[in-house]
Structures are given as C-alpha cells and as structure tokens.
Amino acid sequence: MSDLHVGTAVRVRIQSSADIVTARQEGRSMAATLGFTNTTLTIIATAISEVARNIVEYAKEGEISIAPVGNGIVRGLQIVARDQGPGIVDLDTAMRDGFSTSKSLGMGLPGAKRLMDQFEISSAIGEGTTVKMTKWIG
Amino acid sequence: MAVPILKQSHTLIASIQAALSDRDLLQLRDDLADLVGRHRARGVIVDVTALDVLDSFATRTLRGIAYTTKLRGAETVIVGIQPEVALAMVQLGLTLEGVPTALDLEEGLAFLDGRAETADDE
Numbered sequence: 001m002s003d004l005h006v007g008t009a010v011r012v013r014i015q016s017s018a019d020i021v022t023a024r025q026e027g028r029s030m031a032a033t034l035g036f037t038n039t040t041l042t043i044i045a046t047a048i049s050e051v052a053r054n055i056v057e058y059a060k061e062g063e064i065s066i067a068p069v070g071n072g073i074v075r076g077l078q079i080v081a082r083d084q085g086p087g088i089v090d091l092d093t094a095m096r097d098g099f100s101t102s103k104s105l106g107m108g109l110p111g112a113k114r115l116m117d118q119f120e121i122s123s124a125i126g127e128g129t130t131v132k133m134t135k136w137i138g
Numbered sequence: 139m140a141v142p143i144l145k146q147s148h149t150l151i152a153s154i155q156a157a158l159s160d161r162d163l164l165q166l167r168d169d170l171a172d173l174v175g176r177h178r179a180r181g182v183i184v185d186v187t188a189l190d191v192l193d194s195f196a197t198r199t200l201r202g203i204a205y206t207t208k209l210r211g212a213e214t215v216i217v218g219i220q221p222e223v224a225l226a227m228v229q230l231g232l233t234l235e236g237v238p239t240a241l242d243l244e245e246g247l248a249f250l251d252g253r254a255e256t257a258d259d260e
Contacts, residue, residue: 017160024191025157042190042222046230049193053160111194111230 003078003134009067012052014083015060020052023064030066031077036137044077044135047115050108051081051131059085059128069134076117076136084128091123141166143173149181149250150174150212151243154188163199170203174210181250182207185243187218197232204237213253215239217246 010030012023024045031044048064055062062083069078088094095110109131113119116133123129141162144151150173152166170182184203186192192200204214217240219227227233240246 021157021159028190039222039225042220042226043229045191046193046226049191049195050230053193053195108194111232114231115226115229 003069003071003076005067005078006070006075007068009065011063011065014052014055014062014064014081017053017056020049020056023052023066024048027064027066027077027079030068031135034068034075034077034137036077036135040135043115044079047112047133047135048079050112050115051079051133054108054129054131055081055083055085058088059083062128074136074138076134078132078134079116081131081133082128083130087125087127088121088123088129089125091121095121141169143169145173145177145179146247148179148254149183149247150177150179151183151185153185153243156188157190158196160195160199163196167199167203167206170214171206171210174207174212179212180254182212182214183243183246183250184214184216185218185246186216186223187220187242189223190220192219192223192227192232194230194232197227197234201234201237204234213238213250215246215249217242 010026012019012026027048028041028045031041052064065080067078069076117136118134120132141152141154200216207214215238216234238249240249
C-alpha cells in the first residue's frame with residue numbers, strides 16, 4: 001500500500017547552511033499542525049537537518065519537500081530530500097554508522113534513519129540521491 | 139546571526155538567541171577562541187537553551203568549542219540543553235564526551251566557580 005499525500009507539500013530549496021535551518025523549521029511547523037508530540041517534533045527537525053546537510057555537503061544543492069501523508073490507517077509526515085549531485089557509490093557503506101567521505105563524521109544518513117519510522121534511499125552515480133523518510137503519529 | 143558574548147569576571151557567556159546555521163556556529167567557535175585570550179577568561183559558558191535542534195554538526199562544533207578553549211586555558215560548560223533535544227541526541231547517538239554540561243546558566247556558573255576554587259587550593 002502506498003502512502004498518499006493528504007495535504008499540500010512545502011518545498012524548500014537547499015543551497016546553503018541557512019537553508020538547512022529553514023527546512024527543519026518548516027518541517028517542525030507542519031509536524032506541529034499534525035499533532036506530533038514535542039519530542040517527536042524535535043526528532044523530525046533533527047532528521048531533516050541531517051538529510052539537508054547531506055545535500056549541502058555532497059551535492060551542493062537540492063530540494064526538500066515536506067508533506068502530510070496517510071495510508072488509510074495512520075497519518076504522518078513524509079520528507080523527501082532530492083538532489084542531482086554525484087550520487088553515492090556504495091549505499092551500504094554510506095548507511096553504516098561512522099562512515100563519511102566528508103566532514104559530517106558519518107552520523108548524517110544512518111542517524112536520520114534511526115530517528116524516523118521509515119527510511120528509503122536511492123542513488124545513481126552522476127544523477128543524484130533521493131531520501132524518502134516518514135514519521136507516523138502515535 | 140551573531141551570538142552575543144558577555145564577560146562576567148573571568149567567564150565568557152555566549153547566549154544563543156535563535157536557531158544558528160552551521161556557519162554561525164563556526165563563527166561562534168572562532169570568536170570564543172579569540173575572546174578567551176583577549177579577556178583572559180578561565181571559563182566559557184555556551185547557553186543553548188534557545189536551540190530546538192542539536193544535530194551531528196552542532197554537537198561536533200560544541201565539542202570543538204570546548205576543546206579549542208581548553209587549549210587556550212579556559213574550561214567550557216554547555217548549559218540549557220532542552221529535554222526533547224537531549225532525547226533526540228541520544229536517539230541519534232550523539233554525545234558531548236568530555237565536555238561538562240549543566241542544567242542552566244546558574245548551574246554552569248556554579249560549576250565554574252567550583253573549578254576555580256579547586257584550582258586555587260592546589
């Protein structure tokens with residue numbers, strides 16, 4: 001069963017470290033309207049921060065889209081981070097804790113995965129990377 | 139956004155007022171490394187009460203601030219980590235290993251006073 005958008009998505013262009021702050025604030029505010037607990041709002045904002053930084057560090061620019069979703073049973077918030085950067089050569093290694101080719105010390109993607117309920121990543125060399133992650137309410 | 143840094147006797151107090159970008163955090167680290175020397179500070183308090191997110195970069199930069207000021211002769215205490223932020227950090231596997239923390243500004247100042255007294259006794 002696929003997750004359906006049940007509200008309008010907010011898109012944030014990611015080009016600089018200031019955009020990382022904007023993206024997590026947008027995510028937090030949409031999550032707040034959906035009724036997540038305060039702790040979960042912080043967890044969502046932190047996960048957005050990690051995937052947004054991944055864009056700035058590796059792809060230089062990209063986009064984060066945040067939308068309310070539902071699958072008929074539960075509602076939640078879905079975040080899609082997309083870039084047209086160099087892509088990730090070895091996804092398994094990139095998702096391993098502690099691995100990094102840049103300066104993030106490898107906490108970024110595996111960290112975001114731990115914070116969210118669902119996490120999918122796809123990447124193609126020379127084409128870019130897409131991360132789709134969801135947090136369900138309750 | 140620049141972080142205001144106040145001086146109170148031998149302590150510098152960096153009171154973060156709003157969300158900071160990665161660049162702002164690095165600026166704070168550089169400013170503190172410089173100001174410790176200029177004000178002959180022995181202690182630094184970084185108040186993160188206003189921060190709603192401490193992600194991997196912010197945590198690493200706070201550790202960087204503590205280690206840098208330590209090399210300059212001043213002890214840094216991080217104060218005001220909010221409960222939700224602490225929970226998210228633990229879930230993310232982030233630590234402030236080796237960096238003293240305190241509940242709030244008052245506790246942070248008390249911690250540094252205690253350190254100063256111990257140093258005077260030696």
